[in-house]
Structures are given as C-alpha cells and as structure tokens.
Amino acid sequence: MSTCCLFLMLLSMLIKMGVEPVLFRESHQHFFSQFSKYIEYFLFASTYNMPVQKSDVLTIPGEGEWKITPVAWTQSLKEFREDYLCIEFTNTRADEPEKTGFLYVSQEFLDKFKSSKIERTDTGFKLTVDNDYVYGQQKGNNYRFLVYHDKRRSILQHRFVEGNLAAISKRATEITTKLGYGDARVTSQMLAGFIGEKLRDFERD
Secondary structure, three states: OOHHHHHHHHHHHHHHOOOOHHHHOOOHHHHHHHHHHHHHHHHOHHHOOOOOOOOOEEEEEOHHHOEEEEEEEEEOOEEEEEEEEEEEEEEOOOOOOOOEEEEEEEHHHHHHHHHHOOEEOOOEEEEEOOOOOEEEEEOOOEEEEEEEOOOOOOOEOHHHHHHHHHHOOOHHHHHHHHOOOHHHHHHHHHHOOOOOOEOEEHHHO
16 A cells, blocks of 8 residues: 555544644645655665665755754763754666665764765755765665764664654654554564664775
C-alpha cells in the first residue's frame, strides 16, 4: 500500500474518531509530506539495495529546504547536543535505484560546506561524495545517509533518526497514539536497523 493511501486512511480514521479538523488546516500538506518522507525512508528499506557511493554526484535543493535537526549523543561520559542541517539529496548515477536520501551537515561545518563542498546549479546545488563524508545505513546496505561533520564525534547512527523524529511536528506522536500504536512502536521499527551501529568512513571501506 502506498504512503499516500496510508495517510488518507489515517485522516479518515481520525475524523471518525472525532478529532477536530483544525489539526489539519494549518500546514497539513507540509506535515504529511515531511512525515511520509521519513516514514517511507526508514521503514521500507527492503525495496532498495544500492546505496550512495564515493564519487557519486548528488543534487540538493536551495537552502530554504534545509531543515534544522537536533542530534544528541554521549561521548567520553558527557552529553552533547548540536544542530545539523538535514538536506534531501538526489543521486544522479544512472544505475542507482535508491535515488534519494538524506545528508546531515553540522551547524559549525556549514560555512565550510557551502564554500568548498557544493556548486550552485539552476535549481540548487550539486556535490561529489568524497572521503570527507561519513555514512550510516540500514542493515543490508539499504538507505544509506551521509554526514558531514567533525569525524572525531562518536555518534551512533540512530541518533540522526531520533533527530528527524524530533524535528517533525509533534503531531506525529499524537496521530500514532490515537491509532493505538503510540510512538514507541513506530520509533522502534525505525530504529531497529540502526541502534548500536557507528557511522562508517569511506576511507576505510
């Protein structure tokens, strides 16, 4: 069943349950668009099998579509929290079925990223994947995402998935709870393939 159909069913069920339509009036299209992207990206990994690779050329949208995403982690017995920019990319490699994915750029590396890693195009920017990026992925080499930050950071992959959930409207949790799932079930499904896995380095592949 497509993501669109799932959300139409969800909306219908909420209305039958008496949820006020006002929940869907303001920016509902943006909410469902963002929510469905992350759900589809992290839950349906089995339909894809060729991840982004070094030397791939990616296109990304303009800065207005880069989303601030909080990422929290523990390192050397200390707690850290930093903002990253979550950027959806499109892979231009012709034989790549996994065409889109996400790139996370740390806030403090943003100026360097903009000045030395990307080139402007008519529709946004393009970049070439190199050893400066690290990556995370689902089990089976599916749904690879990229990270551009200080490589000395020891952040487990699932921290970025958690950051996405935090960045999406809090109504996501409200909706899944009203459907009887709660946020725990959805979150556990999303994180199952990531928990405990460290980010990987192209230099060591």
